[in-house]
Amino acid sequence: MLALRNILWISLLMLAIGIEINQAKKCKIPENNEDIDWDKVKNDWYMVLHTNDEIMKKDVIGAKFQNISNTNEGMRIVITDLHENSPPQTFTSHKTKRRDGVYYGKKSEEQAFLASHTLTPDGGTNDKAKKIDDALFNGDILSLCDEKNFLVNAFCSLSDEWVVWVAFPTLNPTIHQISLMWNKLIEKGIIVQLYPSKTVENPELMESLK
Template sequence: MLTLKNILCISLLMLGISIEINLAKECKIPENNEDIDWDKVKNDWYLVLHTNDEVMNEDVIGAKLQNFSNTNEGMQMVVTNLHENSPPQTFTIDRTKRIDGVYYGMKSEKPAVLASHTLTQDGGTNNNAKKIDDALFNGDILVLYDKKNYLVHAFCSLSGEWVVWSAFPTLNPTIHQISSMWNKLIEKGIIVQLYPSKIVEHPELMESLN
């Protein structure tokens, strides 16, 4: 799990950012991003930090990303989401490459994908989470990856705010890994506050899937 020291360092990093930059930049996918060879993305990656959007603060408590590969259109990966309101869901995601580092989320009709982010405790649909999904599946997604420290997905919500989901090769990232991610977000003009996923407090839930 994230240690208290790590959480404190995250808070200090965010405080430093807020002091240095008074106004957050508008949500706009930047150009001139790094290309990613998905066939070389190895190991499993875990969603550790996020913007506490409606998907992450209601139902999804963590995620594992794995089995990455290049496709003719762009990329493919396998995602396992852990939920508070339903059993884990594992599904394949395909994305079309726009330009280097920018992908288009292809809408899936698979029940596992459609329900993965939007379930409520009574089995209904969280409409606010669905809006996040609508933005995810109908707009550009910026992917930031440096091969060993972080794998970030960032996109604009329908209301024009950044949604950022940051994965690491461990559920307990080092301060170096976290600061490397922050530096890249700042470089891209993405100024957000991030929160630990609930799964970092209960890593045994993710380990039980292995």
């Protein structure tokens, strides 16, 4: 129940702020951002909030992030995406660093990677989700992380709207952790409506991976 109250609180806060701030502001990655030492981002992280984009609102119900570390080019992370109607997919994501806090995603040819976002359970392709992937791998990705409370990946869709995925080191983040995350988004000029992943309300789905 605490997690649900947290989600309700942040949703109401974002709604109130959205009334005062022009949400039509053009999506643009900020120039000045903080560097991240990925070797300090320990333990497992979980997708908790997202902008309900075509990837997240269809088949992906949650994600788990593990083995985060620095590389010579930037960073790497092992991701397990949970799906509504198909088996979980685990793959390794590599990102190349452009400048502090800004990365370029490298698209993998791993079948698990390709299946995780755009393939439908019946073997077809979700064209709307593919457009999100096209934006993800053809533009800059803003990473915001204080190394212990929140981890945000944000990028611009092909229609110039923010796509934001937020992870925490728990499926049940505290009000303090959510506030730190939201304050950082505001600082960067990112005003969006966020929605809880299905694994927040059904943590047993994520626990089945252990």
